[in-house]
Amino acid sequence: MDLDEKKVAVITGGASGIGLATARVLAGSGVKLVLGDIEEEPLKNALEELHAMGASAIGVRTDVANEEDVIALRDAALREYGGAHVVFNNAGVVGGPCIATPKKVWDWVFSINIDGVVNGINAFVPLFLEQNEGHVVNTASLAGLGGMPGMGAYCASKFAVVGISESLFHELAMSQKNVGVSVLCPGFVKTRIHESARNMPNELVSYNEDPMVKIVTDVATNAVNAGIDAADVGVAVANAIRDNRFFILTHERVAIRTTEQRLGWMQGGPPLGVNIEAATKP
Numbered sequence: 275m276d277l278d279e280k281k282v283a284v285i286t287g288g289a290s291g292i293g294l295a296t297a298r299v300l301a302g303s304g305v306k307l308v309l310g311d312i313e314e315e316p317l318k319n320a321l322e323e324l325h326a327m328g329a330s331a332i333g334v335r336t337d338v339a340n341e342e343d344v345i346a347l348r349d350a351a352l353r354e355y356g357g358a359h360v361v362f363n364n365a366g367v368v369g370g371p372c373i374a375t376p377k378k379v380w381d382w383v384f385s386i387n388i389d390g391v392v393n394g395i396n397a398f399v400p401l402f403l404e405q406n407e408g409h410v411v412n413t414a415s416l417a418g419l420g421g422m423p424g425m426g427a428y429c430a431s432k433f434a435v436v437g438i439s440e441s442l443f444h445e446l447a448m449s450q451k452n453v454g455v456s457v458l459c460p461g462f463v464k465t466r467i468h469e470s471a472r473n474m475p476n477e478l479v480s481y482n483e484d485p486m487v488k489i490v491t492d493v494a495t496n497a498v499n500a501g502i503d504a505a506d507v508g509v510a511v512a513n514a515i516r517d518n519r520f521f522i523l524t525h526e527r528v529a530i531r532t533t534e535q536r537l538g539w540m541q542g543g544p545p546l547g548v549n550i551e552a553a554t555k556p
């Protein structure tokens with residue numbers, strides 16, 4: 275899809291990190307932006323920054339776990355700009371080793387990372403099919419291509435996003451419409467993802483005092499800070515929309531190696547290795 279001033283892109287989790295970085299890149303091509311985010315102050319700041327660079331952008335306070343919020347986000351795009359052509363289902367949070375993580379924490383991670391993507395697909399894909407034009411980008415992770423210790427709920431949610439995206443790919447191909455889908459699988463990127471607990475419901479916050487959770491958060495913080503710039507991810511997302519490419523692998527070497535090692539494991543070889551440092555490199 276051409277990215278120009280005739281296009282409208284809706285980005286969830288658009289107030290910071292990868293979402294905002296992608297908004298900046300799309301704005302550079304003239305694309306009009308509708309940012310949805312649960313955090314109001316960062317959303318306001320993001321809009322001010324985009325307006326200062328001459329972009330056309332609005333923001334809507336959105337909890338992607340809530341279906342009505344995502345429908346309202348779509349309707350805001352239709353009301354303000356008369357259409358929508360790209361939905362970037364990107365909002366996400368981290369949390370939860372497999373061992374001793376309360377079910378409510380798994381539910382919280384799934385409600386944002388999985389339900390948020392499902393809500394985005396339900397709100398936008400029928401519109402894209404009807405107008406015979408559109409592109410969906412879903413944010414998964416390298417953690418959706420191989421399991422990692424300390425990140426059970428996150429890995430499960432990101433495997434789900436890869437699975438949903440692959441299924442959607444086949445359904446869209448069968449529809450023979452001009453609607454594409456991409457799945458973004460980054461390694462570590464310098465954002466605030468390791469501070470996801472900032473958006474946790476109050477009744478779950480004490481979970482972050484668990485010693486195992488603290489260790490995982492420390493490792494994740496170091497890896498995120500050693501990661502690639504979000505701007506590079508924004509460019510990769512924009513290019514994938516233009517080229518209608520399915521996999522967006524910003525850390526291509528480790529993505530391919532992980533997949534090869536999984537195949538070897540399935541065939542009776544050694545289990546998948548875990549190399550946090552490698553996952554910080556492009």
Ligand SMILES: NC(=O)c1ccc[n+]([C@@H]2O[C@H](COP(=O)([O-])OP(=O)(O)OC[C@H]3O[C@@H](n4cnc5c(N)ncnc54)[C@H](O)[C@@H]3O)[C@@H](O)[C@H]2O)c1
Nearest residue numbers: 287290291292311312337338365366415462463465466467
């Ligand atoms: N940063 C990394 O290393 C990395 C690696 C792989 C995948 N990802 C994925 O990238 C996506 C973006 O994360 P990021 O790294 O930019 O982190 P970030 O924390 O900087 O940005 C995430 C944004 O999502 C918003 N958000 C959180 N819960 C929400 C909700 N319920 N509804 C709407 N918005 C909500 C936050 O307010 C924030 O603005 C996530 O899906 C994350 O899992 C990040």
